Amino acid sequence: ENTLESFLSANSLWADGIEFDVSYTKDGENIVVHWDKLYTSNCRRQKVWDLDYEWINKNCTLGNGEKYRTLKKMLELVDWLFDYYFLEIKVYDEELWAKQTMEAIQTVKDLNMQDRVIFISYSDSAREVLNSDPDIIFGWDTFDVNDLDFIWENNSKYFLAPYESLTPEIVEKAKSLWKEVVTYTVNETWDFQAMKDLWIKF
Numbered sequence: 253e254n255t256l257e258s259f260l261s262a263n264s265l266w267a268d269g270i271e272f273d274v275s276y277t278k279d280g281e282n283i284v285v286h287w288d289k290l291y292t293s294n295c296r297r298q299k300v301w302d303l304d305y306e307w308i309n310k311n312c313t314l315g316n317g318e319k320y321r322t323l324k325k326m327l328e329l330v331d332w333l334f335d336y337y338f339l340e341i342k343v344y345d346e347e348l349w350a351k352q353t354m355e356a357i358q359t360v361k362d363l364n365m366q367d368r369v370i371f372i373s374y375s376d377s378a379r380e381v382l383n384s385d386p387d388i389i390f391g392w393d394t395f396d397v398n399d400l401d402f403i404w405e406n407n408s409k410y411f412l413a414p415y416e417s418l419t420p421e422i423v424e425k426a427k428s429l430w431k432e433v434v435t436y437t438v439n440e441t442w443d444f445q446a447m448k449d450l451w452i453k454f
Contacts, residue, residue: 253286253292254272254273254284254285254286254292255314255316255318256318256321256326256329256330257316257318259272259326259329259330259333260330260333262334263330263333263334267334268334268335268336268453269334269335269336269337269338269453270330270334270336270337270338271338271339271340271436272284272286272326272337272338272339272340273285273286273339273340273341273342274323274339274340274341274342274356275287275288275300275301275342275344276300276301276343276344276345276348276352277300277301277303277304277305277308278301278302278303278304279304279305279306280348280351280352280355281305281322282322282323282341282352282355282356282359283300283305283308283320283321283322283323284320284321284322284323284326285300285320286342287300288300288301288342288344290308290312290320292314292315293312293313293314293315293320294311294312294313295308295311295312298312299344300344301344301345305320305322308320323339323356323359324359324362324363327359327360327363327365327369328363331363331365334368335368336368336370336453337365337368337369337370338369338370338372338391338412338434339356339360339369339370339371339372340372340373340374340393341353341356341371341372341373341375341378341382342373342375343373343375343377343378346375346377349375349377349378349381350377350381352378353373353377353378353381353382354381356371357371357381357382357385357388360388361387361388366387366388366389367389369388369389370389370390370391370409370410371388371389371390371391372390372391372392372393372410372412373393374393374394379392383406383407383408384407386407389409389410390406390407390408390409390410391408391409391410391411391412391434392406392408392410392411392412392431393412393413394411394412394413395413395414395417396417397413397417397418397422399411400422400425400426400429400431403429403431404429408431409431409432410431410432410433410434410453411426411429411431411432411433411434412433412434412435412436413433413434413435414435414436414437415435415436415437415438415443415446415447415452418433418435418447418450418452420450423450423451423452432453433450433452433453434452434453435447435452435453
């Protein structure tokens, strides 16, 4: 997960998009990693925010032999392979949420990818920054579909939720609020077909 190998595999299978996560290192680098710890590497017990990126790059290797990459480097490697890049900002240090989020936004803008990258986060603090920037695409990621009752006024274009919580009524409500519905963790053929019948993106 969150490796270049997995993204290239998705591209070879004609996927339209990918989702991946960034966490913030001690020296202020957004690196592509799913968890708060480096679980899928030989440094599995180390916390991302306790380490400088240079140390991680020198000492930590993923299970497939890859090194952890910065957001900038990973985007450069997969640019133009997909139509959608869902970028989740993982916030583990609430004192740095603004800096982390704004730097991720600036990285995307520097690469001229703001028309293809959809920013998402479970952090309310990060969401405030994302919602306030009119030049990026913002998606509201949630486990609670009742969020629809209070996000109708914000700038989010996408509404993301686990497939188990999506019903025809929820999908119609989201669409009436001009939100495109996206779902994830769909692992069975019959669940995929059910979501496809609702015209949902995956």
